[in-house]
Amino acid sequence: MxxxxxxxxxxxxxxxxxxxxxxxxxxxxxxxxxxxxxxxxxxxxxxxxxxxxxxxxxxxxxxxxxxxxxxxxxxxxxxxxxxxxxxxxxxxxxxxxxxxxxxxxxxxxAPATISPEDRQALIRHPFLLLSPKVEQRYAATHLDLETVLAFVGAIFLMIIGVAVAKKVALDYEGPALLVFIVVGIVMVGWQLALSGRRYMRKHIIPVLAGSLKPLKPTSRELQTTIDELNRLGHKMGSKLKAADLSRHLSQPAP
Ligand SMILES: [Zn+2]
Incomplete structure:
Protein backbone atom coordinates (compact mmCIF):
# COMPACT_ATOMS: atom_id res chain seq x y z
CA MET A 1 0.00 0.00 0.00
CA ALA A 110 2.38 66.45 1.19
CA PRO A 111 3.60 63.62 -1.07
CA ALA A 112 5.84 66.06 -3.02
CA THR A 113 8.03 66.58 0.08
CA ILE A 114 9.19 62.93 0.07
CA SER A 115 12.66 62.37 -1.44
CA PRO A 116 12.85 60.29 -4.68
CA GLU A 117 14.82 57.51 -2.86
CA ASP A 118 12.26 57.28 -0.06
CA ARG A 119 9.47 57.39 -2.62
CA GLN A 120 10.95 54.46 -4.56
CA ALA A 121 11.33 52.44 -1.34
CA LEU A 122 7.75 53.28 -0.30
CA ILE A 123 6.41 52.13 -3.68
CA ARG A 124 8.50 48.92 -3.58
CA HIS A 125 7.48 47.97 -0.02
CA PRO A 126 3.85 46.77 -0.67
CA PHE A 127 5.07 44.70 -3.64
CA LEU A 128 7.60 42.95 -1.39
CA LEU A 129 5.01 42.37 1.35
CA LEU A 130 2.60 40.71 -1.10
CA SER A 131 5.29 38.75 -2.96
CA PRO A 132 5.27 35.69 -0.57
CA LYS A 133 1.52 35.30 -1.19
CA VAL A 134 2.13 35.19 -4.96
CA GLU A 135 5.07 32.75 -4.55
CA GLN A 136 2.85 30.46 -2.44
CA ARG A 137 0.03 30.57 -5.02
CA TYR A 138 2.34 29.62 -7.89
CA ALA A 139 4.23 26.94 -5.92
CA ALA A 140 1.34 24.50 -6.52
CA THR A 141 -1.37 24.00 -9.13
CA HIS A 142 -4.62 25.60 -8.01
CA LEU A 143 -7.96 24.90 -9.60
CA ASP A 144 -10.18 27.96 -9.42
CA LEU A 145 -13.93 27.89 -10.11
CA GLU A 146 -13.55 28.74 -13.82
CA THR A 147 -11.07 25.87 -14.35
CA VAL A 148 -13.33 23.39 -12.53
CA LEU A 149 -16.28 24.56 -14.66
CA ALA A 150 -14.19 24.10 -17.82
CA PHE A 151 -13.36 20.55 -16.65
CA VAL A 152 -17.03 19.74 -15.95
CA GLY A 153 -17.99 21.33 -19.31
CA ALA A 154 -15.38 19.23 -21.12
CA ILE A 155 -16.78 15.99 -19.59
CA PHE A 156 -20.36 16.97 -20.55
CA LEU A 157 -19.26 17.92 -24.05
CA MET A 158 -17.54 14.53 -24.40
CA ILE A 159 -20.59 12.56 -23.19
CA ILE A 160 -23.14 14.51 -25.25
CA GLY A 161 -20.86 14.80 -28.32
CA VAL A 162 -20.15 11.07 -28.42
CA ALA A 163 -23.87 10.24 -27.89
CA VAL A 164 -24.79 12.52 -30.81
CA ALA A 165 -22.03 11.08 -33.02
CA LYS A 166 -23.27 7.58 -32.18
CA LYS A 167 -26.78 8.47 -33.39
CA VAL A 168 -25.74 10.46 -36.47
CA ALA A 169 -22.81 8.42 -37.77
CA LEU A 170 -22.00 5.17 -35.96
CA ASP A 171 -18.63 4.73 -37.72
CA TYR A 172 -17.31 8.02 -36.38
CA GLU A 173 -17.87 7.29 -32.68
CA GLY A 174 -14.13 6.62 -32.09
CA PRO A 175 -12.75 9.69 -33.94
CA ALA A 176 -15.50 11.85 -32.35
CA LEU A 177 -14.40 10.76 -28.87
CA LEU A 178 -10.81 11.66 -29.75
CA VAL A 179 -11.85 15.11 -31.02
CA PHE A 180 -13.85 15.84 -27.85
CA ILE A 181 -10.97 14.68 -25.62
CA VAL A 182 -8.62 17.09 -27.45
CA VAL A 183 -11.21 19.93 -27.21
CA GLY A 184 -11.63 19.17 -23.48
CA ILE A 185 -7.87 19.25 -22.84
CA VAL A 186 -7.60 22.57 -24.72
CA MET A 187 -10.52 24.06 -22.73
CA VAL A 188 -9.07 23.04 -19.34
CA GLY A 189 -5.50 24.00 -20.34
CA TRP A 190 -6.70 27.42 -21.53
CA GLN A 191 -8.55 28.09 -18.24
CA LEU A 192 -5.53 26.89 -16.23
CA ALA A 193 -3.31 29.32 -18.17
CA LEU A 194 -5.76 32.17 -17.48
CA SER A 195 -6.23 31.28 -13.80
CA GLY A 196 -2.90 32.87 -12.80
CA ARG A 197 -3.84 36.27 -14.23
CA ARG A 198 -7.33 35.93 -12.71
CA TYR A 199 -5.74 35.33 -9.29
CA MET A 200 -3.56 38.43 -9.66
CA ARG A 201 -6.56 40.53 -10.73
CA LYS A 202 -8.83 39.29 -7.93
CA HIS A 203 -6.49 38.90 -4.97
CA ILE A 204 -3.31 40.89 -5.50
CA ILE A 205 -3.98 43.93 -7.70
CA PRO A 206 -6.89 45.40 -5.65
CA VAL A 207 -4.88 45.13 -2.39
CA LEU A 208 -1.68 46.44 -3.99
CA ALA A 209 -3.48 49.32 -5.72
CA GLY A 210 -5.21 50.28 -2.45
CA SER A 211 -1.84 50.46 -0.71
CA LEU A 212 -0.12 52.39 -3.53
CA LYS A 213 -2.94 54.87 -4.14
CA PRO A 214 -1.82 57.61 -1.68
CA LEU A 215 1.61 57.63 -3.39
CA LYS A 216 0.03 58.13 -6.84
CA PRO A 217 2.78 56.18 -8.65
CA THR A 218 3.28 56.84 -12.36
CA SER A 219 3.16 54.00 -14.93
CA ARG A 220 6.91 54.38 -15.28
CA GLU A 221 7.49 53.97 -11.52
CA LEU A 222 5.27 50.86 -11.49
CA GLN A 223 7.11 49.37 -14.48
CA THR A 224 10.51 50.09 -12.86
CA THR A 225 9.41 48.27 -9.68
CA ILE A 226 7.99 45.31 -11.64
CA ASP A 227 11.23 45.06 -13.68
CA GLU A 228 13.25 45.17 -10.47
CA LEU A 229 11.19 42.33 -8.93
CA ASN A 230 11.61 40.35 -12.14
CA ARG A 231 15.39 40.78 -11.99
CA LEU A 232 15.42 39.61 -8.36
CA GLY A 233 13.49 36.46 -9.33
CA HIS A 234 10.14 37.30 -7.70
CA LYS A 235 7.27 35.49 -9.48
CA MET A 236 5.26 38.68 -9.03
CA GLY A 237 7.58 40.44 -11.47
CA SER A 238 6.52 38.19 -14.34
CA LYS A 239 2.86 37.78 -13.35
CA LEU A 240 1.96 41.42 -12.75
CA LYS A 241 1.10 43.77 -15.61
CA ALA A 242 1.77 47.47 -14.93
CA ALA A 243 -1.24 48.32 -17.16
CA ASP A 244 -3.62 46.20 -14.97
CA LEU A 245 -2.30 47.97 -11.88
CA SER A 246 -2.50 51.47 -13.45
CA ARG A 247 -6.09 50.79 -14.52
CA HIS A 248 -7.01 49.84 -10.97
CA LEU A 249 -5.22 52.88 -9.52
CA SER A 250 -7.16 55.24 -11.77
CA GLN A 251 -10.51 53.85 -10.56
CA PRO A 252 -12.28 55.79 -7.79
CA ALA A 253 -12.03 54.19 -4.33
CA PRO A 254 -14.99 51.86 -3.59
ZN1 LIG B 1 -4.14 45.50 6.13
Missing part, protein backbone atom coordinates in the same frame (compact mmCIF):
# COMPACT_ATOMS: atom_id res chain seq x y z
CA UNK A 2 1.22 3.48 -0.90
CA UNK A 3 1.35 5.72 2.16
CA UNK A 4 1.34 9.52 1.79
CA UNK A 5 3.30 11.08 4.63
CA UNK A 6 5.62 13.98 5.32
CA UNK A 7 5.49 17.36 7.02
CA UNK A 8 3.04 20.17 6.60
CA UNK A 9 2.58 23.69 7.90
CA UNK A 10 -0.05 23.95 10.64
CA UNK A 11 -1.47 27.37 11.58
CA UNK A 12 -3.02 27.82 15.02
CA UNK A 13 -4.99 30.93 15.89
CA UNK A 14 -3.77 32.56 19.10
CA UNK A 15 -6.14 35.53 19.19
CA UNK A 16 -6.26 39.19 18.15
CA UNK A 17 -3.85 42.10 18.51
CA UNK A 18 -3.66 45.71 17.34
CA UNK A 19 -0.71 46.78 15.18
CA UNK A 20 0.22 48.86 12.17
CA UNK A 21 -0.62 47.40 8.75
CA UNK A 22 1.83 48.67 6.11
CA UNK A 23 -0.59 47.61 3.33
CA UNK A 24 -3.63 49.42 4.79
CA UNK A 25 -1.19 52.17 5.93
CA UNK A 26 -2.87 52.49 9.34
CA UNK A 27 -3.28 50.71 12.69
CA UNK A 28 -5.47 47.63 12.24
CA UNK A 29 -6.81 44.50 13.90
CA UNK A 30 -4.64 41.42 13.31
CA UNK A 31 -5.24 37.74 13.95
CA UNK A 32 -2.11 36.30 15.56
CA UNK A 33 -1.16 32.78 14.44
CA UNK A 34 1.40 30.23 15.55
CA UNK A 35 3.09 28.48 12.62
CA UNK A 36 4.19 24.91 13.22
CA UNK A 37 5.68 22.14 11.10
CA UNK A 38 3.91 18.86 11.89
CA UNK A 39 4.23 15.33 10.57
CA UNK A 40 1.22 14.13 8.57
CA UNK A 41 -0.17 10.90 7.20
CA UNK A 42 -2.54 11.44 4.28
CA UNK A 43 -2.39 15.18 5.13
CA UNK A 44 -3.91 14.54 8.57
CA UNK A 45 -1.63 15.78 11.32
CA UNK A 46 -1.81 15.55 15.06
CA UNK A 47 -0.79 18.48 17.24
CA UNK A 48 0.57 21.88 16.44
CA UNK A 49 4.03 20.72 15.30
CA UNK A 50 7.48 22.16 15.97
CA UNK A 51 7.50 25.94 16.17
CA UNK A 52 8.48 27.66 12.91
CA UNK A 53 7.44 31.19 13.83
CA UNK A 54 4.48 33.52 14.23
CA UNK A 55 2.39 35.46 11.76
CA UNK A 56 -0.25 38.14 12.03
CA UNK A 57 -2.97 38.51 9.42
CA UNK A 58 -4.64 41.88 8.89
CA UNK A 59 -8.43 41.57 9.32
CA UNK A 60 -8.99 44.13 6.53
CA UNK A 61 -6.57 43.31 3.68
CA UNK A 62 -5.84 39.69 4.81
CA UNK A 63 -2.10 40.12 4.27
CA UNK A 64 0.05 37.89 6.51
CA UNK A 65 3.14 39.44 8.06
CA UNK A 66 5.81 38.09 10.41
CA UNK A 67 4.91 38.63 14.05
CA UNK A 68 6.58 38.62 17.44
CA UNK A 69 4.06 37.78 20.22
CA UNK A 70 6.29 39.24 22.97
CA UNK A 71 5.71 42.60 21.28
CA UNK A 72 2.18 42.69 22.72
CA UNK A 73 1.05 43.20 26.32
CA UNK A 74 -1.54 40.44 25.86
CA UNK A 75 -3.50 38.68 23.13
CA UNK A 76 -7.29 39.17 23.03
CA UNK A 77 -9.29 35.96 22.53
CA UNK A 78 -11.99 37.75 20.55
CA UNK A 79 -12.26 40.69 18.15
CA UNK A 80 -12.81 43.81 20.26
CA UNK A 81 -13.70 47.38 19.30
CA UNK A 82 -10.40 48.86 18.05
CA UNK A 83 -9.66 51.32 20.94
CA UNK A 84 -10.34 48.48 23.39
CA UNK A 85 -8.05 46.13 21.43
CA UNK A 86 -5.26 48.76 21.45
CA UNK A 87 -5.65 49.26 25.22
CA UNK A 88 -5.52 45.52 25.87
CA UNK A 89 -2.82 44.38 23.44
CA UNK A 90 -0.63 47.34 22.38
CA UNK A 91 -1.38 50.33 24.67
CA UNK A 92 1.68 52.28 23.47
CA UNK A 93 0.84 51.74 19.77
CA UNK A 94 0.63 55.43 18.88
CA UNK A 95 3.85 56.36 20.70
CA UNK A 96 5.76 53.32 19.38
CA UNK A 97 4.66 53.92 15.81
CA UNK A 98 4.83 57.71 15.84
CA UNK A 99 7.54 57.95 13.15
CA UNK A 100 5.62 55.66 10.80
CA UNK A 101 2.28 57.37 11.45
CA UNK A 102 3.91 60.77 10.81
CA UNK A 103 5.34 59.46 7.53
CA UNK A 104 1.90 58.19 6.47
CA UNK A 105 0.47 61.63 7.20
CA UNK A 106 3.23 63.20 5.08
CA UNK A 107 2.37 60.78 2.22
CA UNK A 108 -1.29 61.78 2.46
CA UNK A 109 -0.89 65.52 2.89
Missing amino acids: FIVWGRKIVRRKLGYVADFCPICRKPATFELQRIGSAGHIYYISAGQGALVGFEKQCAKCHTSLNAEPTHYTSVADKKLAFPELVAQTFPKLHEALKARLDLEEQIRL
